[in-house]
Amino acid sequence: MLTRERRADALVAALWWVGAAAIAFFVAGGGLTTTSPVDYINSLGRIAGLVAAVLVMNQVLLISRVPFVERTLGHDRAAATHTFMGKVAFIAMLVHASLILIMSAHYDGRSVLAEIPAMWDIGWFMVAAQAALGFFTLVVVTSLLIVRRRWKYENWHTVHLFVYLAIMLVIPHQFIEGSTFRSKGAAWWFWLLLYVFTIGCWLAFRVVRPLLHAQRFHLVVSSVTPHAVGSVSIVMTGRDLSSLGARSGQFMLWRFLAAGYWREAHPFSLSRTPGDTLRITVKPSGDGSGALAHLPVGTRVLFEGPLGVFTSAVRSRPGVVYISAGIGITPLRALLEEPQRGPVDIVLRAQSADAAPLRDEVHELAARHGATVHEFFGARGQGWSTAAEPASLGTLIDNLPQRDVYICGPVNWADAVEADALAGGVAPEAIHRERFGWS
C-alpha cells in the first residue's frame, strides 16, 4: 500500500505525463514531417500549444474538487500544483502564439504584424483564440498583482472567472484549426477524452453536486454568534447531515444565499466535530467574512466539500501536537473533540488572550484529554513564537520526534513552525498543514 505522499507524487507525475502523451501523439501522427529545417520551429510552436492545452485541462481537474484529487493530493497541494502548472501553461501559450505567428508570416510571405489580422481570415475561431490569449494574459498579470499587493480575495476570485471565458474561446481553434485534432485516430480520442473527462469532473463536482447537496441536505443558518474581538460563529442545520461524511479538521466552501453574500464562496474550516449541525468560526478579513456577523438566520447555504485531508486519518505517530495561530485554531478545535491517543500538546499563538478565538472551548477539551496547553500571546517575534518569549517545539514538547504535528495559521507563520518541527526531529510525513488557499 503506497503512502498518501507516494500516491500524491504519482498523481502529479501522471498529470505531467498526459502532457508528454500529447507530444507523443503529435510526433506519432507525423507532426515532425518537414521539408526544411526551419519547419521544426513551426513544430515546436505546435507542441507548445498542445502542452499548454493539456496543462490548462490539468488545472481545471485540480480545482474540480473531484474526490480522487482531493483525497490523494489534498486541497493545498492541488492548489499549489494548479498554480505552478498555470505558470508553465502561460509561458507555453506565449511560445505557441509567437512561434506560430512568426512561422505563418514566413510561409505566407507577410510581416509578423500583417499576419495577426491575416489569421482572422482563417475563421472566427482564430479571432476567438487571439482574444483568449488576451484574457489569459489579463488573468495572469492581475493575479500576480493581486497576490503581490495583497488585494482582496474577492478581486482575485472575480478575475479568475475570466479564465473560464478564455477556455471557452480557445477550445474551438484547437479542434477546428489544429490539424492534430482532425484525424479520427487515437490522438483524436485522446483529446476528446481529456476534454470530456476534465470538463465533466468540473461540472459534476463544482456545479451539479453542490446543487444536489443543497437540495438533499437543505442547509440553513440557524444561529450567528459574535465573539469578542470580532470573530463570529455560524451554526447551520439541515437534513441528514451525518451522511455528508464530513470529518473534524476538514473545511468546506460556503456560499450564503442572502443579498450581499451569494456572489462569493469562501473557504472556512468546521470549528467543531460535524454531526447534526455544522459550525464555522470566522474572523473578519476580506469583505465577505467581515460582514458575516450580520448574516440573517434562516439563510440557505450552498456548499462544496467537505474538503481537505487535515484529519486524524493522517496520524502516523504515537503522540500529537496541535499548534495554531489566531483563527487557525478552528480545525484543531474540531479535531480535539475526537477521541485522542497518546500524549497531546496544544500550542496557541495569538496577539492577546482575547484575540484567541474559542480559547475557552480548547481549554475545556484539553482538560478532558489531559492535554497540556501552551499559550504564547503577544507581538510577533523572530520565529513562530512571540518577541517576548521565543520558543522552540524541540524544548517545549516531550519526545517531539514521536509526535504528529498539526499546524494551522498564516503561511509565513506556519513555515516557521514547520522548519522548527523539522529541526526538532519530526519526520516530514508527520507534519500536517492546512493551507486552504485561494482556489
Added chain:
Amino acid sequence: MRGAHAAVIVGGCAVIVGAGFAAAPPLAGGTATADPTASAAQGSQTFDGPPISNLRGTYQAQITVTDGAVTDVVALQAGTTAPESVQVNTMAIPEFKKRVLEAQTWDVDAVSGASYTSPAFLESLEGAFEEAGLK
C-alpha cells in the same frame, strides 16, 4: 525526495515522447505534388486545370485521360511547404484521386480534414475535366 520525484516525472515524459517517435512515420518529408511527366501513360493525354489560390496556398489538378476515361489524377501544385499543409495534402490528394477514378467525375465529395484543399482542388479538377471535354 523532491529531486527523485522530478526525475520520475522527467524520465516518464522522455519515455512517452520516445514512444511517439518510435511510432512516427519516417521523418524525411513526403511531398504532395507529383512529377507531372511520369504520370502520362502511352496513348493517353493529360489536361491541366487552372491554378486556384486561397489562404492556404495554390492548388492545381492534372488529369490523365485514356480512351475517354480518366486514368490518373495528380496535383501539380498543392498548398505550401508549411508542414501542416504538406501533412494535409499528403492525405487529401490520394483520396481525391481514388474518388475521381471511381466516380469518373470531378464532382466528388470534399475530403474531411482538408477544408482549404477540397474546394480549390475540386474547382481546378472541374477546369481540367472541361479542358478534356468530359463535362
